């Protein structure tokens with residue numbers, strides 16, 4: 001696809017953020033996002049997700065590193081950069097007695113864009129809100145209110161949409177509705193960056209996932225690749241005597257012999273119907289390989305996630 005050769009819609013280079021008082025909330029973050037991607041920034045409370053979004057949107061001061069949105073530097077070309085961004089907050093704070101149409105039109109005006117009913121109509125239709133355009137906000141369901149937040153953020157035709165914890169504090173049904181809304185946004189071509197605490201939410205919505213922990217972007221990976229890696233575990237077989245080589249009848253197993261030849265490590269997929277462990281043990285016994293102990297361990301990625309979940313509690 002030609003998209004990979006295009007200039008990125010968002011470029012974050014070596015960005016750090018130290019708050020007054022000396023707290024370092026972000027450390028040397030590098031990230032490039034291509035147009036049309038749906039990207040999830042996953043991390044526990046306090047990891048730095050909001051700080052990063054605030055720097056991109058100009059809500060916090062950027063002192064270290066560089067950020068561009070569609071080629072515009074967020075510091076030296078703030079208005080151009082900001083105009084490319086739609087920011088969806090968690091709560092609706094606008095006038096409950098205002099109509100859907102007026103609320104969304106007003107948001108467009110805030111960015112200095114001329115009135116354009118065709119744009120507002122398109123945005124409302126894309127979010128299944130057009131029928132409700134004359135409704136006062138207070139009469140809308142929770143799901144509709146959340147969609148109004150997205151419509152407001154899209155009214156000035158941004159290139160990048162930020163969703164800050166789109167399903168925080170919502171029930172299961174509404175969470176699913178939000179996932180569908182984000183999936184539909186893909187058709188509009190807008191790039192979506194969302195923050196979340198939940199692995200399954202990132203899995204449902206995103207093409208790529210970035211994991212942020214204690215201010216560091218510790219991992220950025222294609223969603224499918226990440227999920228594949230996540231299901232892996234390691235089984236270490238501690239031997240009674242050193243083994244010179246892996247026996248031939250075990251060559252199709254993903255086995256590694258330790259340097260001291262005193263242990264074998266087998267990497268397997270926990271989601272697979274058969275892990276192959278029982279057969280492996282039988283074949284080892286047939287080969288006369290005797291073992292002292294067996295230890296299972298999650299992959300390093302799994303450890304990262306377990307750590308994240310524990311941190312987040």
Ligand SMILES: Nc1ncnc2c1ncn2[C@@H]1O[C@H](COP(=O)(O)OP(=O)(O)OP(=O)(O)O)[C@@H](O)[C@H]1O
Pocket residue numbers: 019020021023025043044045046047048049050051052
């Ligand atoms: N204005 C500020 N001054 C000092 N420290 C701050 C400020 N804003 C945030 N922090 C600290 O920076 C760290 C990162 O906060 P941030 O809000 O970016 O995390 P987060 O990943 O968005 O968390 P959450 O999921 O809870 O929103 C936290 O330890 C927070 O206390």
